[in-house]
Every structure is written in structure tokens, then in C-alpha cells.
Amino acid sequence: MIYSLLVLSSPASGHGARTAAAFARCILSRGHQLYRVFFLDAGTEVGSSVAVLPQDEADRLRPWIDLSEQHGVELVLCISSALKRGMLDENGSRRHEKIGPTAHPAFIVSGLGQLHDAAANSDRLITFGG
């Protein structure tokens, strides 16, 4: 089966982002395909390469980078949500004249069309909030 995921929750609060990463790993281990993970609203904070977490807590970014590097999973941050939260890629930081990119390069910054393309091309769209 082909899956796509929509992540709405911040990695700094609640359970949604962590559950989504574990879910993504599990569907791949069961032989499914993961077409795309789309991060919207507070979910775009998942892609931050500048967040600093307490050392005794789990790394919130690493599981996603692993999914991208080991399984080629496409990770997309919604551009309007990302900009509001200071999540910029190389291009965005230049265009808006900010000090530098803040989104990890494993993530693409793009529009909501990528969510609808994912829904159209997947058998399952699973949303993670909270």
C-alpha cells in the first residue's frame, strides 16, 4: 500500500510528531511505500536544524533524517507555516535576507499542492496532531 502522512504537531509539545516518526518507520518495515510526509502548521517545527533540546531527552530530528537518508522518504514543510515560524531553507533565507537557513536540508520547503498531490497518489493519508 502507498501511504502519505500529514504532521500537524510541534516536536516540542505533545505526542503527534514522535508518533508519526515511529509510524513511518513501522509502515516501511511492513513493506508499504511512504510517498511523502507533509508538515503543516506547528508540524513544520520538526524540520528545525537550530532547535536545542535537553540532553536527556530523545532527539526529535534524527528519526526524520534517518527516514530521508536510509529510505529516501520525501519530507516537505508547508511554506506559509514554515516562514511564519522562522523555518527557512537556503533559498528562503536569501530571498528574505535572513542570517541563514534554519530548516535541515533533509526537508523541502514547498506549497500545499504537495499535500494534495500526496493524497491523490496514496492509498492512505494519515494525520497526526496533538
Next chain:
Amino acid sequence: MILHTLATTPGRDAFDNCLAILSPEDAVVLLGDGVYAGIRKTEACKRLRADALAAGLIERLGPITVVDMEGFVSLTERYPRQLGWY
């Protein structure tokens, strides 16, 4: 046939909104803050082992089935639509 993922405490509106449209052909996965619904002995619900453990509810499960991530994924294989409540 709807797979509801309920990630809010029973005190929040989203919880009641979800229960209002439940039907016997649906399944509910309690996750995140949703696991506290276990205290109310809500029937026919499933919950994630990790969240239940974190909330200290693993000993008080009652009629709810505990599922791990594999179990959660297998439910998404069976149900064509998932609706998240949080």
C-alpha cells in the same frame, strides 16, 4: 468504516465530537492524551502501548485492547479512512 485516532483527554470537546459520530463499524485508537480515556473504561478502544506506559495506565486497562505500533499500522491497512481528533 472510520479509524478514529483520539489524542485528547476526555474533558476536551474533540473527545465528545468523536464519540458523537462513532458507530460500531468504526475503530478508535487512543493515543497521546487520549489514553486517559482508559480511566473511564471506554469500550472497544485500542491504545498505543508506549503512550499507556508513559501515562502509567498499563495496569488499569479494563476492556480496552492495547496495541503496539504494528497493531496501529495494521488497523490503518484495514480501515480506508483515518480521522484524527486532538
Next chain:
Amino acid sequence: MKDRKTLLVIVRQSPYGSSLARASLDTALAAAALDQPVSLLFLGDGVLQLLPDQHSEAIGVKNIGRLLGSLPLYDIESVYIDAGAAARYQLDTKDLVLPVKPVDPAAVRRLINDCDNVIGF
């Protein structure tokens, strides 16, 4: 895109209490812009987005009521309102920012079961 799947967007957030309200509308509008059949359902606190006479200039953010009022210009298939929540907030469903169809829980179930994809905000 492979085919035109139908989408139901469920909006449960009050208009200015969180950024999720705007995100849900943007999601529906983007689908419409891509010619994807999309319907909107305002459920629970989401019905508050439909209140007329919003003046969000006072808090320096875009007016959600005005945005919703322009929905008939986009190709949004249908807009539904949770009749129970509308009654709880004493909303007159004939006097909102755009025409809506009141639905009860049984009708909400049917809407969800009839669409290809549902996204709950």
C-alpha cells in the same frame, strides 16, 4: 495527479485562537485551486469561524470571516455546519458569512464515509 479524489476538510478550531484555523482553510482553498473536489465541514468550536461581523484588523491578522465569505467564488463543493454546535452557540445558520448546510451526527458520518480522503483539523 492520478485522479480526482474527493476531499473533506473538517474544521474544529475557533478562528483566532490558533494558527490551525487558517491552515485548515488554506488546505481547502489549495485543493479547490487544483480542481480537486473539496467540501468543508465546520464542527464544534469551528462553527465560530462563521460568525458575521468579524473585525480582525483590531488584532492585526487576516479576517477569516471575509476569507470564508469569498469561498463561493472558489470551487468548494459544499459547506456544512454542525447543527448541534450552532445551536449551542446560538448561531442563526441563515445569518452567517456564507451559505451553509446544517448537519446532524448521522449526516456527518455519511459525509466522512462518502469522501475519499478526510483531514481533521
